[in-house]
Amino acid sequence: MELLPLNHPVPCDFCSSNVKLLENRFSLQQSKFFHCGKRKISSSATKSFFSQRKSHQPSYEINNLNEKEGNKLLSILEGLDNQNSIMTGDGTCNYHVVDGNLRLKKVPKIDQTEKIVIPTLPNDSNGNHGSQISSCYWEWKPKFSVHYEKSGTKNISAPAVLFLPGFGVGAFHYEKQLKDLGRDYRVWAVDFLGQGMSLPSEDPAPCTHNTNSEEPLTRWGFGNESEPWASELVYSVDLWRDQVQHFVEQVIGEPVYVVGNSLGGFVAMYFAACNPQLVKGVTLLNATPFWGFLPNPIRSPGWSRVFPWAGTFPLPLSVRRLTELIWRKISEPSNIKEILKQVYADHSTKVDKVFSRIIEIVQHPAAAASFASIMFAPRGQLSFQEALSMCQLQNVPICLMYGKDDPWVRPIWGRKVKHQLPQAPYYEISPAGHCPHDEVPEVVNYLLRGWINSLESEGSVSLPLLEEPELSEKIFSRELEYIREEGTQKSVRVRYFGSKISSWDQLVSSLTSGAAKLLFNGR
Secondary structure, eight states: OOOOOTTSOOOSOOBTTTOOOOOTTSOTTTOOOOEETTEEOOBBTTTTBOOOOBOOSOOOOOOSOOHHHHHHHHHHTGGGGGSOOOOOSSOOBEEEEETTEEEEEOOOGGGSBEEEEOOOOOOGGGTOOOSOEEEEEEEEETTEEEEEEEEOTTOTTSOEEEEEOOTTOOGGGGHHHHHHHTTTSEEEEEOOTTSTTOSOSSOSSOOSSOTTOSSOOSSTTOSSSOOGGGTTOOOOHHHHHHHHHHHIIIIIOSOEEEEEETHHHHHHHHHHHHOGGGEEEEEEESOOSOOOSBOOTTTOHHHHTTSSOSSOSSOOHHHHHHHHHHHHHHTSHHHHHHHHHHHOSOTTSOOHHHHHHHHHHHTSTTHHHHHHHHHHOBOOSSOHHHHHHHHHHTTOOEEEEEETTOSSSOHHHHHHHHHHSTTSOEEEEESOOSOHHHHSHHHHHHHHHHHHHHHHTTTSSOOTTOOSGGGGGSEEEEEEEEEOTTSOEEEEEEEEEOTTOOHHHHHHHHHHHHHHHHHHHOO
């Protein structure tokens, strides 16, 4: 085994297929601990606790390890002395360093990373084309035409599931969910007004002073007077919350499971908090925890009057100029490709369809003005945390699925939600970035199916990966394996955080799992 530098945290969970150190000779009585002075490091993920105690066992000599780096590790773990140990059984998972090599003793079975084979997506190569997707339009209000896609409509008695997209994309981003989950449920994905294919079909603010010009304006919304139907139009989270509410009431016609990614996650929480009677459960996929910069006019009427413009049409002249500069940059194909590289952790993921659809959107004449309205729209009447609290009070079931390698909504945000809602199942997926539903759809669909089935059965069907009841309170990992559409095999690590895990446990678990990954990748 290679040397593990002490500037990396010491792992307490390991992949059972790689670890050859789990031998009987490393029993509880035989093993020694790595000491630094009188401090001993020990860990147990199977008991949902990490504790650091005083030890009077003799120190073990460690060669080729930098003392300064060792002290860094100890400072990271300093607070362990003051933590209360949560004992749920006997035995511990201890580790020590011998000649620069990390070793384990007595690792209980449930902490070993088991491998689970999950189904692949339906595709042409395996003869299963999946559920057929239909593209539709819904006239919400005059001139407010909302695009949506649906699938699985023949499953009359099946639960209804609604997907809400992130900023800059649309229903097309959930194609892999509609094709797959449409085989079991009735599924919808909707484009928010001002995005995707829900952009206006007419200019909301045409130019009336250039009537003699033979060339029409290339960008809509840059005129000097708004149309009557767009006089109060602002592409805000309040508008999208109302849009989702009326869509569920008028198009779906019954309570739904709502799934939201990024901005869609924020809107899903906001909608559920305000309309719990229409929601059977909410799944957050790397939900953004905030949206909007300007104060809400209802919540802060005084502050809102300070800002002369808040996303309405027409755009002021200064905003038009600023929008032109920014839009010219962000709408360039090369910049769009660069953004996709950032949000997808696995660069082998095919994003050609997503890229082409985004290009199609940014070329729409109303796209630039819509972007400006979104950016200057006021915040919602509820913050993300307030929406979470309201859902908690109203017993709205919530499930968290976060891509661990997201460069924008870092895992800490998902864990903050978990801390606020300790009973909510939290699955952390790696490798996966900001859009796990598109990057690892097999995993997200597998977890989503299991969660919905568990709720529909009122708990008689266990949650995904929780076949053993005692696991529901712990931190543990599983490797999910599947065959990708192109025929290659892929393995994804899913880490589950249980209901009795403290913030400290989450922090230490993150540190130790990161070190375990580094250690075994180097073997």
